[in-house]
Amino acid sequence: MLAVLCGDTRPPDMRAIEAEAVVRYTDAAGLADALSGADAFFVYDFLSTAVPGAWHAADRLRWLHIASAGVDPVLFPGLQESDVVLTNSRGVFDGAIAEYVLGVVLAFAKDFARSWDLQKQRRWKHRESERISGRRVLVVGTGPIGRSIARMLRAAGMSVAGVGRRAREGDPDFGDVYASSELSRHLPGADYVVAVAPLTEQTKGMFDAEAFAAMKPGSRFVNVGRGELVVTSDLIGALRDGSLAGAALDVFDTEPLPAESPLWTMENVLISPHMSGDFVGWRNTLVEVFADNFRRWRAGEPLRNVVDKQLGYVPSETLRQG
Incomplete structure (x- = not known):
């Protein structure tokens, strides 16, 4: 039965x-x-x-x-x-989530949200956008979804490394994989940090105030793993004080995201309702x-x-x- x-x-x-x-x-x-x-x-x-x-x-x-x-x-x-x-x-969900990650990286680099706001105001305001080619990405989680993300971002010209349980070199998708115990050493070199690690006792709350403080000024954070990987109050603090330039969040420690959450109204935050893999x-x-x-x-x-x-x-x- x-x-x-x-x-x-x-x-x-x-x-x-x-x-x-x-x-x-x-x-x-x-x-x-x-x-x-x-x-x-x-x-x-x-x-x-x-x-x-x-x-x-x-x-x-x-x-x-x-x-x-x-x-x-x-x-x-x-x-x-x-x-x-x-x-x-x-x-x-591997391919769909990888497409989502590429999409939000492009949305940040090309400032699509601002373009849409200006369009609604019928304002013609020229700006310069960023290139993603050559930008460094740290994918935290080296399972099949992380691998799919790495392959897609590499195909777009980005430089990708991974963080997994064990360190190794010469990985076909990540090149270098760093041990999760050394995460803080490698956060400063990344323009984008993508969280896709499984939720375990070891990974719960791994992105806290210390981790966000270690990240490169102007970097962006993408979470397509589990909301509980992140200490939400610490993320909000890093976004408010400018330590992070932006965040794309598909998962949250409380879902649906409460209406009173400050994340809803932050201009440098992209929110989606746990749908990055739902094609x-x-x-x-x-x-x-x-x-x-x-x-x-x-x-x-x-x-x-x-x-x-x-x-x-x-x-x-x-x-x-x-």
Whole structure:
């Protein structure tokens, strides 16, 4: 039996799966009842925080799949200590998020927001814009999404380096990868810092006042990872005092972003509502990824995107093998 946690809508085109298994669709309120007796669990509502509270009812569960790349909503001690296999949806959002990052880099460099404001005022005001070619980017997070970002920015002529768990040279996408423990040493050299690291105990709050103070004057910060990577009050302070020239933020520690947040009215901030990876058809693609793993699970074949529950992400070695 398969339990599926839904939000406002059910996942599209589940007919092939429904033909192979008994499927229980549920919202957060009914999750405990749906988990009782379930062998597999599809967390389609990947922003839900309901799973830990209903975990006591998971009496037969062997596999949990989440419809996102990040697994922090389901990475709690009960799951980590269990024998339940955890898989995610890595690979779905890589290209779309990379396009988003290139888009906001260009928006900052070409001052598109100001052009739009002047257009609405019917004002002709000539300005000079920046080149992005040759500008240095530090991508913090070297998983598949970070790699896709690195490839796209390199193709646009930017100089890219990465920050990951281990330092290494000669990486095909990043060139140099610096250890995350040495992040503060490499922040001063970057014109753009892109946060795309998974949320773990080690990365939570990694962008704080100290990190922003280390960044190059005039640099910009882009967060397409998790809101909790950032100490929001410290980011606001850095934007206000001019330590940062701007920020593009797609994720926040509180979502939706509260109406009273100062970020809404800052002229040097671009805000999007956690949508950098959501291209037309993305929900269908998420179901396709789950359906492929569901077929593998039913056939006893190795699953794709198996998460190391202690690390909180799919190890790179596993990705290469898959």
